[in-house]
Amino acid sequence: MPDYPPEPFRIKAVESIRLLDSAARGAALLAAGFNIFGLRAEDVYVDLLTDSGTGAMSDRQWAALMQGDESYAGARSFYRLKEAVDGIFGFPFFVPTHQGRAAEHILCGLLVRPGQSVPSNAHFDTTQANILARGGRPENLGIPEAAERTNPHPFKGNMDLESLERFIEKTGPENIPLGMMTITNNAGGGQPVSLENLRRVSAIYRAHRIPFFIDACRFAENAYFIKLREPGQAGRSVLEIARDFFALADGATMSAKKDAIVNIGGFLAMRDEDLYRRACNELILREGFPTYGGLAGRDLEAIAVGLWEGLDEAYLAYRLGQTAYFAGRLDEGAIPIIQPPGGHAVYIDAGAFLPHIPRDHYPGIALSAELYLQGGVRAPELGSFAFAYTDPATGERRHPALELVRLALPRRVYTQAHLDYVVDTLKRIRDRRDSLRGYRVTYAPELLRHFTARFEPL
Numbered sequence: 001m002p003d004y005p006p007e008p009f010r011i012k013a014v015e016s017i018r019l020l021d022s023a024a025r026g027a028a029l030l031a032a033g034f035n036i037f038g039l040r041a042e043d044v045y046v047d048l049l050t051d052s053g054t055g056a057m058s059d060r061q062w063a064a065l066m067q068g069d070e071s072y073a074g075a076r077s078f079y080r081l082k083e084a085v086d087g088i089f090g091f092p093f094f095v096p097t098h099q100g101r102a103a104e105h106i107l108c109g110l111l112v113r114p115g116q117s118v119p120s121n122a123h124f125d126t127t128q129a130n131i132l133a134r135g136g137r138p139e140n141l142g143i144p145e146a147a148e149r150t151n152p153h154p155f156k157g158n159m160d161l162e163s164l165e166r167f168i169e170k171t172g173p174e175n176i177p178l179g180m181m182t183i184t185n186n187a188g189g190g191q192p193v194s195l196e197n198l199r200r201v202s203a204i205y206r207a208h209r210i211p212f213f214i215d216a217c218r219f220a221e222n223a224y225f226i227k228l229r230e231p232g233q234a235g236r237s238v239l240e241i242a243r244d245f246f247a248l249a250d251g252a253t254m255s256a257k258k259d260a261i262v263n264i265g266g267f268l269a270m271r272d273e274d275l276y277r278r279a280c281n282e283l284i285l286r287e288g289f290p291t292y293g294g295l296a297g298r299d300l301e302a303i304a305v306g307l308w309e310g311l312d313e314a315y316l317a318y319r320l321g322q323t324a325y326f327a328g329r330l331d332e333g334a335i336p337i338i339q340p341p342g343g344h345a346v347y348i349d350a351g352a353f354l355p356h357i358p359r360d361h362y363p364g365i366a367l368s369a370e371l372y373l374q375g376g377v378r379a380p381e382l383g384s385f386a387f388a389y390t391d392p393a394t395g396e397r398r399h400p401a402l403e404l405v406r407l408a409l410p411r412r413v414y415t416q417a418h419l420d421y422v423v424d425t426l427k428r429i430r431d432r433r434d435s436l437r438g439y440r441v442t443y444a445p446e447l448l449r450h451f452t453a454r455f456e457p458l
């Protein structure tokens with residue numbers, strides 16, 4: 001096995017966790033309607049639900065909180081954040097938002113009209129839902145290799161350029177109010193997008209005068225993958241690479257809960273001044289004044305520090321190394337995972353792991369429930385339950401390519417021993433997987449149904 005860099009930090013504060021006994025875990029899951037989102041967090045032992053907002057802030061971030069300027073307008077903390085956003089992203093305008101989906105909400109509210117389409121390599125769930133909520137049509141045009149679990153393509157998050165060209169021609173650029181790219185691609189394995197692909201996507205959007213927005217949640221991890229894997233990029237800093245790809249775009253939505261390593265926050269950045277003014281009006285209506293946007297001044301301070309920490313290359317080497325270690329151990333244990341592993345998570349192909357459970361009985365929900373029952377581990381389904389939707393224009397039911405369960409790694413939180421525990425839990429499940437059964441839905445809302453749905457074992 002290759003070497004993995006140890007943590008480039010030491011631990012200064014700890015939070016206790018406990019493992020409930022098996023009967024208590026069964027009762028907790030039953031009460032949650034077999035949906036792991038319904039569990040109380042203190043009943044979870046190793047929580048790999050998400051890497052969003054669950055990272056451990058540094059001593060420097062905690063110190064920055066004390067310097068928060070809570071003025072309603074023009075707070076010093078806003079200007080600290082502005083310095084970081086200007087220095088890294090380089091867009092002339094931005095507004096803070098309380099998290100990424102608030103930025104998506106404002107952007108889609110301003111640009112998307114019923115019947116219009118928004119292409120991307122792969123929209124994440126909140127982006128897809130925000131487009132659908134405006135009557136729009138999300139379109140995922142990732143490369144076909146992304147759907148092949150073991151294909152070793154180094155940039156499985158790439159857009160299929162020919163499909164994008166064909167899609168624009170068929171739809172008409174006038175029916176495409178914006179185009180997006182999600183870096184890294186969270187819906188399809190946390191896979192990176194190459195700089196070359198971003199350049200070409202940008203050129204296509206620009207040729208058709210389609211505004212190009214990057215979903216930038218995991219921009220630093222994506223930039224580090226480019227440094228590691230893309231020819232000619234090894235000698236460049238992650239910051240230089242990130243500046244290069246943001247220069248290709250007209251704006252970005254950002255959930256700071258990921259690569260800015262904070263518990264809450266985000267922003268919407270753009271080049272177009274008119275769009276910025278309209279975004280400010282929306283922001284004032286829904287989030288707050290444009291210099292705080294639904295956040296406290298101390299939150300802005302923590303994001304400003306975290307954005308730079310997320311770009312630290314010693315941290316990124318450890319971060320991607322931890323994911324690779326976890327993936328390597330799961331692979332040795334014959335657990336079918338997406339290869340190569342992504343940045344923030346390892347994705348199990350639940351469809352391949354539980355081939356006897358058909359798609360409409362949700363193999364991902366079955367595996368997610370079993371992980372909790374067997375080991376108190378929490379990990380969500382990202383398959384047909386979370387992502388299937390009905391196309392508003394055609395009435396057709398659209399499914400994702402793979403039935404996935406995501407083991408997301410909170411930043412700077414769990415040790416190698418925690419990950420070994422999860423691997424052992426999955427090996428126990430592997431040995432009795434033929435006995436697992438599918439699930440039936442007893443309640444589900446229309447949009448983002450995985451958060452609050454309830455199930456029953458079949």
Ligand SMILES: Cc1ncc(COP(=O)(O)O)c(C=O)c1O
Nearest residue numbers: 052099100101124126186217255
């Ligand atoms: C790729 C991507 N985009 C958008 C979001 C939404 O961000 P938030 O949870 O801060 O609203 C997420 C969150 O998981 C994400 O992974």
